[in-house]
Amino acid sequence: xxxxxxxxxxxxxxxxxxxxxxxxxxxxxxxxxxxxxxxxxxxxxxxxxxxxxxxxxxxxxxxxxxxxxxxxxxxxxxxxxxxxxxxxxxxxxxxxxxxxxxxxxxxxxxxxxxxxxxxxxxxxxxxxxxxxxxxxxxxxxxxxxxxxxxxxxxxxxxxxxxxxxxxxxxxxxxxxxxxxxxxxxxxxxxxxxxxxxxxxxxxxxxxxxxxxxxxxxxxxx
Numbered sequence: 509x510x511x512x513x514x515x516x517x518x519x520x521x522x523x524x525x526x527x528x529x530x531x532x533x534x535x536x537x538x539x540x541x542x543x544x545x546x547x548x549x550x551x552x553x554x555x556x557x558x559x560x561x562x563x564x565x566x567x568x569x570x571x572x573x574x575x576x577x578x579x580x581x582x583x584x585x586x587x588x589x590x591x592x593x594x595x596x597x598x599x600x601x602x603x604x605x606x607x608x609x610x611x612x613x614x615x616x617x618x619x620x621x622x623x624x625x626x627x628x629x630x631x632x633x634x635x636x637x638x639x640x641x642x643x644x645x646x647x648x649x650x651x652x653x654x655x656x657x658x659x660x661x662x663x664x665x666x667x668x669x670x671x672x673x674x675x676x677x678x679x680x681x682x683x684x685x686x687x688x689x690x691x692x693x694x695x696x697x698x699x700x701x702x703x704x705x706x707x708x709x710x711x712x713x714x715x716x717x718x719x720x721x722x723x724x725x726x727x728x729x
Contacts, residue, residue, distance in 0.1 A: 525711035529698035531595035536717035563608035
């Protein structure tokens, strides 16, 4: 019998480990096949909610935030690149030039996940398009023209997206969701919440996601 699981994937599109976590989760679900039917919902989390428009140089940002050196950052970047390659996700070898504000991207993802908006899977497609634009293509994810082109790419209404971006629409809803998860103790991402009860933290390997999902389903049968 197929088990239906709800997955709340709490993440930020400026987080490379979130890309790794998402692609590893998808690979695990593919392995599980008909054993599990997953309903994935993307929930907002901003790593840098105070980031001004235009962003900040990535080396400067990581040094200020984590105290890491450029050499350490290069080593971590290569580790991330190799992990992504194993999963079929391409990180630019040179990495990101800047870190950006992602709030508008989260507003569009919220809109894409509404029952009245989405065909099934469109929020996932938009999330992956945003990750690809930033980490693979080196684009600026706060640029409205880019965001609208990604909306159009996945089959959503670009005119409606521009209306949203030109207003404060869904801003309160996104802030509310962000508070919900931070108040629940989520302070790093990705945080993968299964059936609103079980937490898998971090960009885990495929095997870990697969085993965890099997165990969770077994507990609930």
